[in-house]
Amino acid sequence: MLETLLFLLPSITGIRQARSGRRLGMRGAILLAFAVATLTVLVTWIGGWRQIALEKWSEGKWNPGGPSWQERLVPLVVVSWPVVYLLAMLSVQHRADKSKPLI
């Protein structure tokens, strides 16, 4: 149920909006990229909290280990790449539109 809300519904909404020909404006794409980047950084940072909390709780005697921030960041960068693609495509389109002669 919750997986459907978190993953399937937003994906299907995105697919349907793309299929219906909805275009992201340059401003929308930049905002989206900013939101994705912020959330990626936040998730990377928050992902290390548990490790730090356990180390603190044991007064440094127990280090539970776990992935470093770089290792946590890699899969998040992979799931974020579509926004880079969207941004790149839009900027190419934007440049092409600008270079078109007015008459």
Next chain:
Amino acid sequence: MKLGQWLINKITRTLEPELQDAVVGDVAELKMSDRRAICELVGLVVRRQAQPWKTWRPWLALVGIVGPVGVLLSRISAGVVTSFSIQAIAYWKYGVPYSSGLTEAQEIESLVCFSLAVICWSWVGGFALGTLSGDAFYVNGTLFCLVWFCLCGPLQMLIYSARLVLNALHLMPHTALPHNLAQFIFFAALP
């Protein structure tokens, strides 16, 4: 209606509406046997479905989004749901939060942040998939939903439930429930 005619109708319906009448007309005009007509129609559908795959975009959607993004998002969202479920069960059964070393505020912040991130990544992934796939959307969309179905949807739940029941009946050793793909395949392959 004969099975052959029924199949011909079904296959014809998968074609674009403007093509359907022409194809039905051709089949009737050429007076083909049902078997021959089915073979020809399947060939036509396959050729038309293969057409969009001649460009690089649907391939990028398949290799770049359906594969890695679908699998990773399934795993991340399964992790978020597991954390959420643990907290919900602890509150419901014992009236206290499950302590993993974080404060209550930190737990809430982490759940909200992870949930928002998964929603955002999923929408962007879906949008890029829809944009890149073009006419190959049916294949890529089906595969994307299949990834969800197998890795964090009903099939995964079914395997979890089956393992819980088998553990409870002492029919299986008490090991951690499968959470990653390797374990998933290992447990799924168990007789």
